[in-house]
Amino acid sequence: MGRPGSPTDGGVLRRSVLAQRxxxxxxSALFIGHQAGEALVPLLIGVVLDQAITTGDAGALAFWLAVLAVDFLLLSSCYRFGARVGLLAGVRADRVLRLALAARVLDGRGGADADLPPGALVSIATADVRRTAMVNYLLPHGIAAVVGVVVAGVALLTVSLPLGLLILLGTPPVMLLVRALSGPLERRAAAQQEQAAQAAGVGTDLVRGVRVVKGLGAERAGVSRYRAVSRASLAATLHTSRAEAGYSGAVIAVNGVFLAVVALVxxxxxxxGEITAGNLVSAVGLAQFLLGPLGTLGEITASVAAGRASATRIAKVLDAPPAVTGGGAGLGAVAGRVGLTGVTGGRLAGLELTVEPGELVCVVTADPGEAMALRRFLGREADPEEGRLTLDGTPLTDIAPDALRTAVLxxxxxxxxxxxxxxxxxxAGGSGDVSAAVRAAQVDRMAAALPDGLATAVTERGRSLSGGQRQRVALARALHADPPVLVLHDPTTAVDAVTEAAIAAGLRDVRAGRTTIVLCSSPALLAVADRVVYVERGTVTASGEHAGLLRDHEGYRELILS
Structure with a gap:
């Protein structure tokens, strides 16, 4: 979708409309045909009255009734096919926006979801996209409504010059007044959509973490939090609804006053005696016809206001700056040497570490935040404030994100x-035989207890499995991918000690000759590592075999045995 225009200038909305022009x-052409046909109906009725009914001419009556029937056929056909093409434009625009959002959220550079919870992103990708895309369907209605007003004005000029001038000169001020009335509605719609997205985000977070919430006994706090954001969303919705009701009433009143003036004149x-009875019927019919296009213009103005507010929220995601920049180089054969030099950021302070190709290294951190920062930097979800990370001597910042993630999982x-x-x-980790990864992660033992073994269905986010089962499946997926460098973060915290020991042995066997970094404090995993690195206060304070560190380093011993 690109980045032209600021997130507040409707750039997303303009690009969406231009793509479906x-x-x-x-x-618009078909709807204009419909509006023109509608406007002709009162004119034809007036002609029938003056030239057939008043004169008693049966032939003229049959002729003009046939003309009226043809007009109805054309206007109904124009609306039918216009609605079909218009809905297709809306659906296509919806699809393009959803794909653009998905591409931005999945961009290897990250950053699109930095300040938004998953629920808010879902709200933007559904409700906001729908409102924005619908402008493509509504815009032709607006164009046709304007043309309908012009056609009615021209028709009235043929009936009566004063009435025609009244319509043509009076309609623009009415439209400007309607547009001015929509300003507060647009602002309130933006606030309402923001509150709704926040409520969706909190709800999604609570559902995702329901087991943790229950484990901590924090159900009441969770409910209170959701109730607060839900009430704020409801208040914003009611505020917007009141604004919409006031806007609709004001539009009806403005249109009604205008039409009353037309009827009076x-x-x-x-x-x-300046116009005939047929002219009067035509004039009154055209005045009533104007209720439709003028009302349509009011409704479309409100819908476009909501669409602009939604487009602004979409633009904030599409135009979000990336979390990491640079990196365009590809990768050849990867040996798997990982180097960290003076890495500072998060909880790390000048971390120095080198992992040789094929080495299994466990990193133990005194502060969980240190492990989190290290994981983010190795996966290049973010770049450190200082220092650099390298893969086979090449800085990670020089490697294209997609290429890096094929080498470092x-x-x-x-x-x-x-x-x-x-x-x-x-x-999902790769193709081919999964048996080796299944055995190493002890998924085979788990599958034996499932109703359909490996063919057992898994529900969304794996909620049908226990925490330990989910961990084993995720580990098997990572092992099956068989990347040159694999980074695991606490892969066995939810499994029992016997299973953990078996996983540790399987991990060492299946990753033989491949670089593996495990961020953990699991004695079973530490025992099979080629080397254990102990990080304290953001830097490496000890390195060696697990047994030696237990014996010689008090801080490490206290952390592991506590």
Missing amino acids: GRIAAT GGGLAAA VSPHDADLFEGTVQDNIL
Whole structure:
């Protein structure tokens, strides 16, 4: 979607409309045909009255009734096909915006979701996209409504010059007044959408962490938090609804006053004998016809106001600055040497570490924030404030994010699973035989207790599995991917000690010859590592075998045995 225009100038809305300009033009032409046909109806009725009914000419009556029937056929056909093309324009625009949002959120440079919870992103990708895309369908209605007003004005000029001038000169001020009335509604719609997104975000977070919330006994605090944001969202919605009701009433009143003036002037002309009975019927019919396009203009103005507010929220995601920049180089064969030099950022303070190709290194941190920062830097979710990280001597900042992630796979502690089967989730890491990864992660033992083994269905985010089962499936997926460098963050915290020991042995075997970095404090994993690195206060304070560190380093011993 690019970045032209600021997030507040409707750039997203303009680009969405321009991308569908062909369909919008076709829809507008068809809707204009419909509006013109509608405007002709009162004119034709007036002609029937003057030239057939008043004169008693049966032939003229049959002829003009046939003309009226053809007019109805054309106007109904124009609306039918116009609605079809217009809806297609809206659907296509909806699809383009959703794909653009998905591409931005999944961009390897990150940053799109820095300040937004998942629920807010879902709200933007659904409700906001729908409101923005609907402008592509509504815009032709607005164009046709303007043309309908012009056609009615021209028709009235043929009936009566004063009435025609009244319509043509009076409509622009009415439209400007309606547009001015929509300003407060647009501002309130933006606030309401923001509050709704926050409520959706909190709700999603609570559902995702429901087991943690229950484990901490924090159900009441969670409910209170959601109740607070929900009430704020409700208040904003009611505020917007009141504004919409006031706006609709004001538009009806403005249109009603304008049409009353038209009817009053037309009645005076008829009473003075300046127009015929048929002319009067046509004038009154055209005045009533104007209720439609003028009302449509009011409704479209409100919808476009909501669409602009939604487009602004979409633009904030699409135009969000990346979390990391640079990096365009590809990668050849990867040996797997990982180097950290003076890495500072998060909780790290000048961290120095080198992991040789094929080495299994466990990193133990005194502060969980240190492990989190290290994981983010290795996965290049963020760059350190100072220092650099290298892969085979090449700075990570020089490597294209997509190429880097094929070489360095970071599996977080809370890795998500997907809907499908257990085997489908493991195969998401790569193709081929999964048996080695399944055995190493002890998924085979777990599958034996499941109703359909590896073919057992997994619900959204793996909620149908226990915490330990989810960890084993996620670990098997990472092992099956078989990247040159694998970074695991606390992969066994939810499994029992016997299973953990078996996983540790399987991990060492299946990753033989491949670089593996494990951020953990698990004695079973530490015992099979080639080397254990102890990080304290953001820097390496000890390094060696697990048994030696237990014996010689008091801080390490207290952390592991506590």
